Amino acid sequence: LLLRWRRRRGLWRKVREAQQRQERSLVKMDMVARSFREQHPSVNMVSILSLSLPELSKKLQDGSLPPEHVFYAYVGKALQIATETNCITEYLEESETQLRKGGPVKRGLLYGVPVSIKDSIDCQGYDSTLGFIKNLNKPAAEDSVVVQVLKRQGAIPFVKTNVPQSLISYDCKNLIFGQTCNPLLYTRTPGGSSGGEGALVGGGGSILGFGTDVGGSLRFPAAFCGICALKPTGNRLSKKGVISGVVGQKAVVAALGPMAKDVESLALCMRALLCEDMFSLDSTVPPLPFNEEVYSGTQPLRIGYYETDFFTMPSPAMRRAVRETKQLLEEAGHTMVPFELLNVDYMLYNFCVRGMFADGGISSLKKFKGELEKGSLGLFLWMAKLPNWLKTVLSWIAKPFVPRFSCIVRSMRANTVDEVWSLHNEIQEFCYQFTAQWKKLNLDAMICPMLGPALTIGYPKKLSVAVSYTMLYNVLDFPAGVVPVTLSTDQDEEELKGYQGYFRDWWDQTLAKAFRHGEGMPVAVQCVALPWQEELCLRLMKEVETL
16 A cells, blocks of 8 residues: 555655646747747737748748748747647747757748647657656657658748547547547637647637547547638558557558648648658658649549448437538539438447457557546447446346447457458458449539537537548548538527437437537538548639639
8 A cells, every 4th residue: 555655645746846847848948938028029020920831931942931930920829829729738948949040041932831640749858648647757859750750841830739538539638638628618628639729720829730630539529619620641641650549450540730820821731741761751651742633633523422320310400501611612613412321330330449449448558557547438338347248238228228339349359360360351351342433423522510519518428429420431541631611500509409319318418518608619521532642622613612
């Protein structure tokens, strides 16, 4: 008991030290921003912050705007948003050194642009905690490839942002740094796991942010905070030096991608990253530079669409977002083709849950061992501790009463190597079938629902089943982006009173409560393309945004 008490005291000390470090970061940001303002009172910070990334980049390139002015404008604004939402975990002090050095002689596409980085993306000399105490005081030995490429393109990474513990969540809370709030409404979650990025970019404290996505972790924060994000094909951008939530699993493909206020900013970012530096620093990334011709194409598209996946009933606002977008695209001359989704429930249980917990949850248990808090994975960790025979019995008993819970328990059984290989083969076949259906309809791209409006804080951990709209495209490994298209209305709120869901179980009832009182909050749609067609995905996103 004494040893346990000492150990816990040691862990709490590490937490306090990290919190003090976070506090010092914010104080430092306040100091440098204030000092700059006092020395340069004539600099119009508001006009700098109002520029879009392409406009800002142009002014930085032609020298009409000094990088210092931009940097300190964003440090000041980031501090304000961090104070309001608790989104920043650390200020990267050497960003000021990089600013003074002026970067490479040849000005890269992102010259002088301050960028924010998710906690799990390695920055030399800083922790990538994933919200785990055991990862504190273990600074990264070198920058991740994406951070190296950003620096070579002239960008200035200046802060790291908050995540939920383990990253396997679409809320944004951990014991070390606490809860991050949505900048548009503090009682709502900013989404996750790139929630700190969503809050900071959504609040205007960063013009370009970087996160990761293994089930919607870029798309949830973007949709909930009213901004744009692109989840590329898993290997389009390097993941070297990016820490994964579930290391080694291959069933559900993770991706690294950008978040920004508009689609043109995402395109500029992809243009900058898909360069020789990326391809030489990580030779596993296919050397595909940005295809300008596809992105700037003007010919009408054949676009698939669906309003529901028949697993998670869309909120009235989600359904309306797809309908209105479909109508606008049709009026603009595009051909809209209904797409029928099949077996989403099977995909979610057998590919997602079973794929990510194919070891029965043993690796997750190891990660959480010795932590002071179990976060949002409490139920999964409890199930992980059960032997296979008990999971089978529990699944059988639960089936008549709570069929979805029964399926999840069954999917969490530990698999043999043979079963894992068989699962990977099944996923491959599923991808082939989905692509065949796509090709049969001769589609260029697709629009579909994105969960929204933002859920009330605390609800995502009770609603892991609601990831069905996003996770599908991690299993398929298709590029998928989100674009905000509307705001939730009083009429949506009224219609929500009749929301029952497809299963009418506890999860459906809870989701209806989580959606409530979201009037005025943004609602997005997803835009999807085939693997390696990020430019086409962005083209559709741009079209949706414009319309």
